[in-house]
Amino acid sequence: MATVEFAFNNKVHTATKTSLFQVNYGREPRMSFDIRKKGKNEKAKEFVREMKERHEEARAVLVKSQEEMKRQADRSRKETEEYRIGDRVLISTKDFSAELMKRAMKKLTEKFIGPYVVRKIVSENAVELELPASLRIHLVVNVRRIVKYREQVEG
Numbered sequence: 001m002a003t004v005e006f007a008f009n010n011k012v013h014t015a016t017k018t019s020l021f022q023v024n025y026g027r028e029p030r031m032s033f034d035i036r037k038k039g040k041n042e043k044a045k046e047f048v049r050e051m052k053e054r055h056e057e058a059r060a061v062l063v064k065s066q067e068e069m070k071r072q073a074d075r076s077r078k079e080t081e082e083y084r085i086g087d088r089v090l091i092s093t094k095d096f097s098a099e100l101m102k103r104a105m106k107k108l109t110e111k112f113i114g115p116y117v118v119r120k121i122v123s124e125n126a127v128e129l130e131l132p133a134s135l136r137i138h139l140v141v142n143v144r145r146i147v148k149y150r151e152q153v154e155g
Helices: 002-010 020-025 041-074
Strands: 088-092 111-121 126-129 141-143 147-148
Touching: 002 020, 020 041, 088 126
Parallel strands: none
Antiparallel strands: 088 111, 088 147, 111 126, 126 141
């Protein structure tokens, strides 16, 4: 286990461009036995100062990396539509099996089925629907799987 820990701490991290051991201790790990000296000296103070600088640099790099990751993740996110009790919605059949849809071929099934009425708002990401027993799916559905029903225009 110690060998694995040593290998992990000695590996260069992609975000900080330095090893975890270097960030924590300010130097590369020693491979042999070393006798430690007691007492205060200037090198120890210099070491503490360098360590604080390295921690600040690592923190700044990690914050920058975190902001970049958040920016990339937010690019694919969009605002969810607000649903109210009584709204009529359509359910996506994307994840339904062919036997659940009672069709021989999945490519011939409808993309959305419904409309169904929203019975309860469970959370910002989930709603409970009034579904027929023949549908055999859970009543609580994620909002990504539903869209608001819009009345069809005649003509």
